[in-house]
Amino acid sequence: MTGDRPRTPREDGAILEHVSLPEAVGRALRHRILNNELPAETRLVEANLAAEFGVSRGTIRDAMRGLQAEGLIAIVPRRYSVVTRMSPADAEDVCYARFVLEDACFDRGLGEDRGELVQALQAALEQMSAAARADDMDALVECDTRFHELLVGVSGRRRLKDLWSVLNSQMGALMRAEIDRQDLQLSDAVQRHQVLLDAVRDGDLARLRAEVRRHYLVGFPERGQQAGG
């Protein structure tokens, strides 16, 4: 008996990434929501979307479940689905949750091969820099996600990482909104990540955690916080 275990074919090291129909629809809708082509409070009617995308309503339904899980839309059973509005309180809520999860991933240090991590972070940062120069917000947000994903990944904490990634979309939405509203330079984002990379390179865990805290929570009123760090 050598190989009767239910091996999982093609899961992570996917050469070919096959996107299912619901996933493709989900991506399209997510992109529209994040780019405000579907502003908050917009009603999503299954039949309309099905017709537009040329798929069945079941497929749309499936995609919308995913968006609901990401917090991008709200589904009121038997009534309607609607694009979620994020209040300033929600922004704080998301950022805090995100910080908590990311910070908790550092409790075991930065893993064995810090050099490799630094190299990967560096690469992500350079791509981010390129995106900033090209004024490509989509790419910038994507690089931001990848950068933080690398940090969260070293812990090996699968649940923490999974839960963290649930907030990806909402975090991306916030990032775009913040940059738009305050009319920030995209290059600022690069700068804000350089300090994180520096802390990792120096192997200074305490500084890294402090910087991550700043990264996520600066700009929000801190009423009596005292969590570790």
Added chain:
Amino acid sequence: MTGDRPRTPREDGAILEHVSLPEAVGRALRHRILNNELPAETRLVEANLAAEFGVSRGTIRDAMRGLQAEGLIAIVPRRYSVVTRMSPADAEDVCYARFVLEDACFDRGLGEDRGELVQALQAALEQMSAAARADDMDALVECDTRFHELLVGVSGRRRLKDLWSVLNSQMGALMRAEIDRQDLQLSDAVQRHQVLLDAVRDGDLARLRAEVRRHYLVGFPERGQQAGG
């Protein structure tokens, strides 16, 4: 224009809780998985389940998405769905994530009306005690969930609470397994929560957080943890 906002009818204070078909199926399957009627590695075939429950495959599909999100089953696209096996490492992973989320909810203290919280916790604990006396594992786990939900709820951190609740099922599975394996008395569970309630009653936040840490992490080797507390 007085009331053209999309009010959300019947959302939280639901007098009548209508369980949709997928939700009902999800509950049934969840119950079977948690009670080991569907052991790890069991294949879930949509057609079979559809026939058994007397619903369509789409409904089963919907339910299985939910179980996947809870981490109870794994869905390999175009291949099969299978009940997840939890390794000891997974157990530690879940407990740590759970601790992190719950602990982070205490960063603002215990809210204004601690008396009300204490009362609610007390009630949950009494029900838990009754469940223990009746040797009713289902009820015990349910009370455990409610107890901790009360704690997490006072923070007002919606995302943290939502992410926390994602782990409910897996946590329940661990709890059952732990009690079965070590042949613990159900009354021990009650005892383990009494200390949490006491800390809340005394308003001793530091002690509460320390106890919560112990609650979730005792029994796992702590290799150099240093997170806040």
Added chain:
DNA sequence: TCATTGCTGATTGTCGACAATCGGCTAGAG
């Protein structure tokens, strides 16, 4: 004997149609 190619049963992916439910509108009673 061994590797490769084409079938085949089992299972999931997708679809279009029908049923149930909702809020808003309208008509009738008081």
Added chain:
DNA sequence: CTCTAGCCGATTGTCGACAATCAGCAATGA
């Protein structure tokens, strides 16, 4: 004029059927 009950269009919930895909097996050729 106001209130209530019932109808109606719009939308979601559910279903059964068909299409696509997969792993395993059989047939073929070297």
